[in-house]
Amino acid sequence: MNLKEFRAAIGRKDTIAPGAALLRFTAAEAPSVDGEARVATFVFSDNSVDRYGDTIDARGWVLDKFxxxxxxxxxxxxxxxxxxxxxxxxxxxxxxxxxGEIEFMEASVNPNAEAVYQMVKGGYLNAVSVGFAPIDWAPTKDKSRPGGVDFKKQELLEISIVPIPANPAALVQARAAGIDVDRLGLIASASEEPPADLAKRRSALLVRKVLGRRTKGLYDLGCLAGLLSELGMLTDWSAWEAEMEGDGSNVPDMLVSILFDLADAFMAMAQEEVSEFLSTYTEEPDLIGMAEADVNYVKQGKSVAARCFRAGRIKMRDIGVVKAGKVISADTEKKVRDAHGHMTQACDILMGLVEPSADVEEKEIVPEAVASDPDKELRVRRAQAMKLRLEIDNSAAA
Incomplete structure (x- = not known):
């Protein structure tokens, strides 16, 4: 019988089975743990009002059978x-x-006990719940607790460590710390892969929300990788800040949860985009003119896309060899050198507009007639720069 059914039966004691077991969750302070003895000390219950408006009188506990x-x-x-x-x-x-205390079994006896112990020791689980049989009780007279029950005498039946209020982010952190969380079934729903269509829709929605557009591709995948990197650094920073300030901030856990969601979206998006990219390669590459060794190398590719990629590498290698060994004519070489000289002069003049060089004589750049007129000097330099630009353009056209 749960507490809701029990409260509904209040006033009709004949409908309440003798020894009916009830459960009460206790959100107590974190337990103290003796790592060497594998023992944790808990507050199993207290006189506080629970969220249903009930109280349990500590003086009424019957402990003999337990x-x-x-x-x-x-x-x-x-x-x-x-x-x-x-x-x-x-x-x-x-x-x-x-x-009281709980002494945990060794891992060799019960791996589940080891997982729970490590989570309690690491602070990922810290809540207990008592199962008890009510012996004497009465509806509360406190108007601020309508429907509440005051248990005056009760027999302790069992004590449990419960996963409430462990949040998903804390469980993910516990798993990352090497604790076998999956053994306890605490995040089975998170570890199971959603249906492909659901995962695809979820990742597409998250990516659109982050990137701000409906379409996505390999470029967007790179953007998402950058966001993941920045979010990872932000998560580390927030964890450091929370530790330094000691304010119990839940921001690091929230960021960890977002980080894992975004990573899931990244993996789904990567698989989707790479598959779409590779699916565009449907025709075999052209192998005409390739050496026999290169042809064999290309044919070893296990898919059309892989063979196209290998053929592309061969062609780029050949293009690089031709460019590296190309010989230019004397006329072309002269034009290149002339263009280089014009560009060098242009750079000197432009630098002089900003800050005249100390090792260049003023008469080489500015005629004496305009040396005393700064505005006229600027106009002359602009004219010289324009003339050189025309000469460079003519050289390029030639």
Missing amino acids: VANPVALFGHDSNSVENVIGKARNVRVDGQRLV
């Missing part, structure tokens, strides 16, 4: 021996809290 078999579970799953992760010990009432 202490006789202090099994610790993962996710309240007692049907699978793999989810028995250890044993509770030193369970006791301390003021208004039910506290």
